[in-house]
Amino acid sequence: MAKVQIKVGMASCGLAAGAQVIYDEVKRILAEHDYGFELKHTACNGMCHVEPLIEVVTDEGSDAVYGNLESSDLLSIFDTLKAGNIEHSKLIYSNKIDAPENYLLESQTRIVLRNCGVIDPVLIDEYIAREGYSALKKALQMSGEEIIETITKSGLRGRGGAGFPTGLKWKFAYNNKSDKKYVICNADEGDPGAFMDRSVLEGDPHGIIEGMIIGAYAIGADEGYLYVRAEYPLAIKHLNIAIKQAEERGFLGDNILGTDFSFHLHIKEGAGAFVCGEETALMASVEGKRGMPNLRPPFPAESGLWQYPTNINNVETWANITWIILNGAEEFAKLGTEKSKGTKVFALAGKIRNSGLIEVPMGITLQDVIYKVGGGMKTDSPFKAVQLGGPSGGCVPASLLDTIVDYDSISQTGAIMGSGGMVVMDYETCMVDVAKFFLNFTQNESCGKCTFCRIGTKRMLEILEKITSGQGVEEDIAILETLSEKIITTSLCGLGQTAPNPVLTTLRYFRDEYEAHIIDKRCPAHVCSDLLTYHIIADKCIGCTACARVCPVNCISGEVKKPHLINQDSCIKCGSCYKACKFSAIEIR
Amino acid sequence: MSANLKEIVAKYHNKKGTLIPILQEVQRAQGFLSRETIKTISELTDIKVAEIYGVATFYSMFRLKAQGKYTIRICKGTACHVSGAKTILEALKDTLNLGPDDDTTEDNLFTILEVACLGCCSLAPVIMIEDKTYGKLTSAKIPEIIDAFKKEVNHG
Ligand SMILES: Cc1cc2nc3c(=O)[nH]c(=O)nc-3n(C[C@H](O)[C@H](O)[C@H](O)COP(=O)(O)O)c2cc1C
Ligand code: FES
Numbered sequence: 001m002a003k004v005q006i007k008v009g010m011a012s013c014g015l016a017a018g019a020q021v022i023y024d025e026v027k028r029i030l031a032e033h034d035y036g037f038e039l040k041h042t043a044c045n046g047m048c049h050v051e052p053l054i055e056v057v058t059d060e061g062s063d064a065v066y067g068n069l070e071s072s073d074l075l076s077i078f079d080t081l082k083a084g085n086i087e088h089s090k091l092i093y094s095n096k097i098d099a100p101e102n103y104l105l106e107s108q109t110r111i112v113l114r115n116c117g118v119i120d121p122v123l124i125d126e127y128i129a130r131e132g133y134s135a136l137k138k139a140l141q142m143s144g145e146e147i148i149e150t151i152t153k154s155g156l157r158g159r160g161g162a163g164f165p166t167g168l169k170w171k172f173a174y175n176n177k178s179d180k181k182y183v184i185c186n187a188d189e190g191d192p193g194a195f196m197d198r199s200v201l202e203g204d205p206h207g208i209i210e211g212m213i214i215g216a217y218a219i220g221a222d223e224g225y226l227y228v229r230a231e232y233p234l235a236i237k238h239l240n241i242a243i244k245q246a247e248e249r250g251f252l253g254d255n256i257l258g259t260d261f262s263f264h265l266h267i268k269e270g271a272g273a274f275v276c277g278e279e280t281a282l283m284a285s286v287e288g289k290r291g292m293p294n295l296r297p298p299f300p301a302e303s304g305l306w307q308y309p310t311n312i313n314n315v316e317t318w319a320n321i322t323w324i325i326l327n328g329a330e331e332f333a334k335l336g337t338e339k340s341k342g343t344k345v346f347a348l349a350g351k352i353r354n355s356g357l358i359e360v361p362m363g364i365t366l367q368d369v370i371y372k373v374g375g376g377m378k379t380d381s382p383f384k385a386v387q388l389g390g391p392s393g394g395c396v397p398a399s400l401l402d403t404i405v406d407y408d409s410i411s412q413t414g415a416i417m418g419s420g421g422m423v424v425m426d427y428e429t430c431m432v433d434v435a436k437f438f439l440n441f442t443q444n445e446s447c448g449k450c451t452f453c454r455i456g457t458k459r460m461l462e463i464l465e466k467i468t469s470g471q472g473v474e475e476d477i478a479i480l481e482t483l484s485e486k487i488i489t490t491s492l493c494g495l496g497q498t499a500p501n502p503v504l505t506t507l508r509y510f511r512d513e514y515e516a517h518i519i520d521k522r523c524p525a526h527v528c529s530d531l532l533t534y535h536i537i538a539d540k541c542i543g544c545t546a547c548a549r550v551c552p553v554n555c556i557s558g559e560v561k562k563p564h565l566i567n568q569d570s571c572i573k574c575g576s577c578y579k580a581c582k583f584s585a586i587e588i589r
Numbered sequence: 590m591s592a593n594l595k596e597i598v599a600k601y602h603n604k605k606g607t608l609i610p611i612l613q614e615v616q617r618a619q620g621f622l623s624r625e626t627i628k629t630i631s632e633l634t635d636i637k638v639a640e641i642y643g644v645a646t647f648y649s650m651f652r653l654k655a656q657g658k659y660t661i662r663i664c665k666g667t668a669c670h671v672s673g674a675k676t677i678l679e680a681l682k683d684t685l686n687l688g689p690d691d692d693t694t695e696d697n698l699f700t701i702l703e704v705a706c707l708g709c710c711s712l713a714p715v716i717m718i719e720d721k722t723y724g725k726l727t728s729a730k731i732p733e734i735i736d737a738f739k740k741e742v743n744h745g
Contacts, residue, residue: 013709016722048711192706193667230613230650231662231707233720271609271648274705288608290647306605347710349668355711387667423667423710437670441705447647 002058004037004081006030009053009117011044011202012234013195013356017051025071026054035078043203045117047104048356050092055117056081065093065101104354107373109335111343112319113359116203121238124245127206133251135322139214140259144174147218151321153329155341160186160277160314161392161418162494163340163407169311172301173219176309181221183212184286184305184312187228187235188270188277191390192441194421196345197315199357201228201235204319205242209265211321213252216263219311224263227282229270239267274391274445278493279312281447292447293493314419316345336362340406350387350423353378360405367401370424381426385509389418391438391445392498394505395431414505416498430527431510432517436464438502442495453496456487460503469530472518477507526588529573533589538563540585547577547586593618594626598633608636608644612651621652657693657700659742661718666706668713673728677714678703680728684735698739 008014008023026039047053050067054077057063064086066077073090080088092101119126127133139147152167173181185208189197200208212224228236243265246252254262268286275281276291283305285291304310320342324332333341340362346369349355353375360369370376370386377383385395394415396403403409410417425434443457460483463476484500491497507514516522523531536547536556543561548554555571558564566577578586597614601607611630616622622645631638645651663681665674681687681701685694693700709715712724718738723730 012707012722013711013724016709016712016715016724048709051712189708190705191667192665192670193710194706195708195710198708231704268606269610269613270650271613272650272704273648285609286606288606288644290643349710349713350671355668355713357711390667421667421710423671425671429671434671437667 001036001082001084002060002062004035005040005057006037007040007042007055007057007117007120009044009047009051009055010041011117011199012232013044013048013199014051014053015234017048019052021071022052022054022069022074025074029074029078033078035082037078037081041120041122042117043121044199044357046113046199046357046359047092047101047354049354050101053092061095062086063093063095064091064099066090067092101354101375104358104373104375107368108359109343109361110359111323111332112200112207112316112345113203113357114323115207116199116357119204121203121205122241124206124242124249127204131322131326132206133210133249135325136210136213136251137257139217139325140257140261144218144220147214147325148174150329151218151324154324154332155329155336155339156317156320156324156332157340157407158314159316159320159344159419161389161416163417166313166317169301169313170215170219172299173221173309173311176302178309180223180308181216181219182305182308182310183216183219183221183224184279184282184310185212185224185226185315185318186277186279186282186312187226187232187315188282189229189232189315189419190274190277190445191392191419191421193347193349193387193390193423194419195347195349196357196420198232198235199347200315200319200345201232202238205235205238206246207322208315208318209239209242209246209252211318212265213246213256213263214321214325215311215313215318217256217261219309221311222262222264224265225268225286225305226265227268227270227276227286230272236267236269243267273447274441275447275493275495278495281493282312283310290447292449293495295492316420337404337406339408344405344417344420346420346422348374348422348424351377351379351381351383351426351429352422352424362404362406364405365401366396366403366405369405369422370401374424377424377426379426379428381428383424384427384429385425385431387415387423387425387434387502388421389416389498389501390421391442392416392494392501393418393421394501395425395434395509396505397509399509414501414508416501428525428527430468430523430525431506431513432464432468432523433525433527435503435506436461436468439464439499442499446495446499450491450493450496452483452487452490453492453499456483457496457499459483460487460500464503467514467517468523468528470517470521470528472514474518476518477511477514480507522589529575532573533568534566534571534573534575534578535587535589536564536566537585537587540583542583542585544582546580546582550576550580552576594629595633598630608634608641609648612641612645616651620656621654623653655697657697659699659719659738661699661701661716662704662707663701664705664707664709664713664715664717665703666710666713668710669706669715672713674714676728677716677726677731680731681716681735684732699735
């Protein structure tokens with residue numbers, strides 16, 4: 001009989017879906033019964049939409065995922081496995097037999113996520129067993145220049161949003177001579193609706209740390225920081241454990257692996273400020289100050305943390321390094337398009353069926369990401385737009401779904417590649433409301449240094465509030481456009497320079513929705529409550545009085561068993577009657 | 590209390606960029622940063638009170654007012670927003686008897702904090718009570734969750 005390992009996915013997402021209960025139950029069953037299976041922890045394999053899940057791996061090479069689990073499913077799954085079978089109603093993926101979501105993994109290429117959901121992230125030996133720290137050994141045989149040359153040739157570009165060529169950035173830091181240099185990992189992941197970095201930090205902390213050690217060696221840095229947002233306690237915990245283990249094994253600290261290269265790594269916890277994801281603000285924050293961005297130049301490579309040359313990269317950028325060193329620049333550059341090489345990790349969320357984490361080669365179309373890998377819509381309402389790049393990005397409409405995933409193609413739509421958040425929206429999402437949502441966010445997070453970013457975003461938000469509450473006038477659109485242009489041109493950092501993007505892209509592709517709000521005083525998606533009216537359809541109303549009983553302002557009248565009527569003048573549009581009606585007799589207009 | 594502060598500050602002696610970690614640790618120990626606390630930190634570190642206030646008010650994590658015993662973080666991120674975070678917030682306020690502008694319950698048991706994203710977007714809408722995350726919420730589930738949490742802390 002094959003040796004069977006049961007791995008429970010216990011990243012933040014799994015835990016939120018109830019993975020601890022599943023883990024405890026597996027443990028109990030294995031203690032009480034004689035299955036002979038081994039129980040293991042792992043992080044997130046990206047299939048968040050079917051969590052809680054277990055992955056079953058055998059030494060005969062079978063790999064299967066069972067998802068949407070209840071504790072009561074476990075015994076029958078274990079019996080199936082014991083009998084040497086795989087098929088089960090909760091089977092989601094198998095590398096041996098047909099399973100409902102085999103396509104999900106088959107259309108992916110995993111470089112950054114290759115260990116996520118596979119290893120137990122807090123056991124360094126599991127990382128080492130999958131070639132962990134062999135890239136470091138190889139790199140230490142190379143010169144700094146050779147490493148930088150490899151990264152440059154690979155075509156890797158920064159995954160933190162802007163897409164700056166990583167090799168070039170390293171070269172700048174390398175060329176600045178100084179007896180002290182720093183490397184930083186930007187793990188602030190501020191884009192609301194994105195969780196790629198969290199998953200990698202939780203699921204493969206050593207992969208990031210090893211990448212940073214190699215980068216530090218290449219540019220000549222002896223100290224580094226991981227700046228992690230405070231909302232990610234599990235990531236911080238795993239990183240702390242991983243750093244300690246790497247130090248114990250001589251991968252970190254003084255005289256790494258017997259060489260004269262020394263490197264020390266620290267964790268800095270963020271304190272809740274989106275702008276601290278911007279590199280100069282991040283460094284101010286590490287220094288213990290208010291996280292306000294500074295004018296560049298000087299770039300961090302010349303004068304960064306405490307004025308020393310500093311190289312800062314995003315989590316996913318760092319996580320690509322070991323693979324490139326091990327497999328070579330050419331292998332990496334085979335993937336992707338002419339100007340965007342390798343893969344990109346996306347966090348799919350919103351109204352998409354397979355919400356979770358995916359890694360796809362650059363060059364794939366958005367259509368394929370959403371419909372093939374993402375499984376299409378989870379609601380009955382059709383696809384309306386996908387939001388890319390968070391508060392700095394924009395909404396791409398259905399007509400542009402053949403856009404390919406590559407920095408330049410996505411920029412042409414007015415959105416940005418961003419860090420990889422993809423929030424899918426359907427016809428129940430109001431695009432004016434989405435624009436207002438992001439403006440509210442950037443307005444709140446503006447550090448206040450630049451006038452137009454501080455006050456301009458506030459004025460834009462006020463206009464959007466006016467429009468969504470039915471007070472909009474036609475000139476408002478022009479004012480939004482003028483303000484956008486001013487904010488873009490007069491802001492010092494990327495926050496202000498990109499803050500108007502959500503408004504500009506929705507104006508570009510969904511102007512009719514703005515007009516419906518302004519001219520017809522109507523919200524087509526039925527989201528902006530001030531613009532909704534509730535009506536009772538006389539034909540459907542049987543006079544059960546359920547609506548009248550829940551109405552908090554008593555504005556529904558009518559006799560029992562006769563159609564009721566809503567008094568529009570006193571209705572506060574709370575929607576209680578709509579929810580209470582069992583006969584679909586209430587209509588929202 | 591200030592003995593405790595002394596210990597915390599001492600841990601960071603001779604290190605660089607320590608103000609934020611000090612404030613984080615103090616807040617973890619005391620729940621919030623009172624005026625007195627900030628004055629003491631200033632005396633212990635030689636960092637000006639104005640500078641400490643500057644930092645404490647810049648970052649959303651720092652709280653200058655007393656908080657409820659347990660923190661409920663409600664996600665107002667993009668994925669949660671389009672999946673109905675607003676109705677979850679309303680249900681929470683309803684269940685906890687909070688007015689539109691209140692964030693802490695009368696019995697000082699709970700404080701609601703709105704946060705940008707909890708990184709569990711695939712389970713939107715999401716809330717976090719202390720360090721436990723609850724996903725795929727509907728407003729109908731909120732009273733149950735609060736009840737269960739209260740029971741758990743009463744027994745544990
Ligand atoms: C307002 C703002 C927020 C940002 N937030 C992040 C972030 O959360 N994570 C990140 O890696 N980069 C973020 N960036 C980009 C960084 O400034 C920087 O470009 C990046 O860390 C560089 O790493 P890369 O070259 O590996 O992409 C942000 C930029 C701006 C302007
Ligand atoms: S948007 Fe709510 S958890 Fe990310």
